[in-house]
Amino acid sequence: MPSLAGMPAEQIIESMMAFKKGTRPAIIMDRVSRGYTDDEIKTMAYFFTKQPLKQWDDTTLAESVAAQAAGSIGAPK
Numbered sequence: 173m174p175s176l177a178g179m180p181a182e183q184i185i186e187s188m189m190a191f192k193k194g195t196r197p198a199i200i201m202d203r204v205s206r207g208y209t210d211d212e213i214k215t216m217a218y219f220f221t222k223q224p225l226k227q228w229d230d231t232t233l234a235e236s237v238a239a240q241a242a243g244s245i246g247a248p249k
């Protein structure tokens with residue numbers, strides 16, 4: 173599955189609108205997209221496009237759970 177990090181905002185918005193209208197087939201994003209207003213979708217798109225794409229590292233499940241508990245999930249090691 174492609175990452176949203178760094179994906180052009182227009183592409184995220186276009187996909188979300190298509191999920192919402194039902195013109196892009198989806199397993200789950202049709203329902204997820206209908207939970208947001210068009211403005212909320214734009215805000216998320218501009219957030220995700222600015223995120224750096226991180227390669228998966230050797231973080232273990234236990235480390236991920238601990239990072240989440242500490243409120244720093246997604247922070248680089």
Ligand code: HEM
Nearest residue numbers: 174176183184185187188197198199200201202204216217
């Ligand atoms: C419970 C949360 C979410 C789950 C489980 C989820 C899961 C998925 C899945 C399975 C797909 C593939 C399409 C499908 O079969 O539905 C997808 C695509 C996508 N999702 Fe989500 N998603 C979630 C939340 C979000 C949110 C909040 C956004 C907001 C921008 C988002 C944006 C997208 C986009 C833009 C694609 C298309 C990516 C592409 O071009 O292939 N998703 N997501």
